[in-house]
Amino acid sequence: MTLINKTKNPDHSILAVGSVAFDSIKTPSGTADKILGGSANYFSLSASYFTTLKLVGVVGEDFPSSHFKVLADRGIDTTGLEKAKGKTFHWVGEYGQDLNEAKTIDTQLNVFEHFNPKLPEEYKKAPYLFLANINPELQLDVYHQCERPKFVAADSMNLWINIKKPQLLETLKVVNLLTINEGEAFLLSGKDNIVDAADAIRKMGPKALVVKRGEYGALLFTDNGIFSAPALPLKTVKDPTGAGDTFAGGLIGYLANKGIDKDFAKHEATLREAVIFGCVMASFTVEDFGFSNLLEVNSELMGERYRQFISMTRF
């Protein structure tokens, strides 16, 4: 896959902060018990196909060394993955026939409840920053610990829009690219039309907005206009958990790989390719439970899917 440069250059490295968790999942295709999950985990595994990662998060004493190894094997730096007294964050969720909608059965925050990210010294110079979906106050705190991030991307969710909107708005001021679900875009902006919602959100800070639409793909809004990316219609969709975070991993991973800065006007083509790589990575994730399919990816398979997106959209 010639589009992706092979790089271990620290100038392309991403610092990712978010949750690392156990997920117990039930879907119409089956169940998975206490598998490795969490936004930072999915993001990092996906982005690791594009660049090097520094992970910031917290796990409990019950987090097995085999899971550290999964991350290390993908070249992900876990120096910043704190092991705290107590149990690891555990999410129990279920999907019905509508795989777009997860029903939370149980959330045991455990050590994640008092997560207070502290960046290792060698993390602070990371040029790319991804603030996965956590409390916006922590997102901003991590941003301030960084010395000179050249590109800041973030995700958020309904919960924070509802209970921490002022804090989220503060954080958005320093965010260059926001990824968010369509429903969340309406909630955050107070608009009921996606064009109006994007206009309003882009005025809050992020010059680039990516609206995730699940099986309907994603929309990218920049000063250059709108880019519409489809999702790949798949014969097998077993578990959508982590799709949004692996999407962000492909997206930000590709941007970091290319070394672009936040001057988006110069990088429209790269941004569009990045959105497609987001869709590519998400398409692998949902085909099996948890992150298992994501570990089987390679540049051949990624290239093949990328070309499927080309042939599916050309006219």
Place this chain on the structure above:
Amino acid sequence: MTLINKTKNPDHSILAVGSVAFDSIKTPSGTADKILGGSANYFSLSASYFTTLKLVGVVGEDFPSSHFKVLADRGIDTTGLEKAKGKTFHWVGEYGQDLNEAKTIDTQLNVFEHFNPKLPEEYKKAPYLFLANINPELQLDVYHQCERPKFVAADSMNLWINIKKPQLLETLKVVNLLTINEGEAFLLSGKDNIVDAADAIRKMGPKALVVKRGEYGALLFTDNGIFSAPALPLKTVKDPTGAGDTFAGGLIGYLANKGIDKDFAKHEATLREAVIFGCVMASFTVEDFGFSNLLEVNSELMGERYRQFISMTRF
């Protein structure tokens, strides 16, 4: 717009059969009372930008001559639009914030209840046939009255899938291209995955299947694979009534304009362009109530929108 040939050649003419109605509509943007509606009406007005039309339908004695004039002004032949004793079909519907879902308040079938299409002699040689969403027995009957249709397209809906499935399956055997909503594709096929659903439906007869997804665009399935067309994100969406039929009008209108036959393997590029023109025409319709915006269209505006679809999808 150089893509569309100017033609009044009968070899490109479309015979369209379906409903012609009064619609009374309420949406969050306002209301419209007893405006010209119905599937065959929307289809024909849209397709009239691409080729000549022969309309088959029935209206009541209350149908004003001004409405005949609207159709005639667009070059639509209404010889086959029967004026029967009684009142015109009247649909009363309402949309909430979710504009994808119409709530039917009242359906007065009136003269449409005993609609029994009889083709005028000069209609029978029409090369293109569009069987809009009516009782599948009538669709098949119209097909059999035609002497040598070279391309048969059809639409259907939940109602017929639920109450006339065997008859619909008979009709589908002679259909080359089917347009249908995503939910209807699941219902018709009994599958819960769109790729499986498309495979199953294409085995029922139509070698080309276009799945309409409202604000998320459309998918085209042929032996050549999948084409994904987005919908244009619009700042103003006032009334989605007729969007699906104007979509079909742009789609089949463009195919007829190009004079293609049902040997789809040779016409993939034209089919894809046609799907985009379907999206273009639907985008005009939803911006205002009823068909009013559709009458203001011209080749410049169509060309401009078509180019928006190009710029929105290229990477």
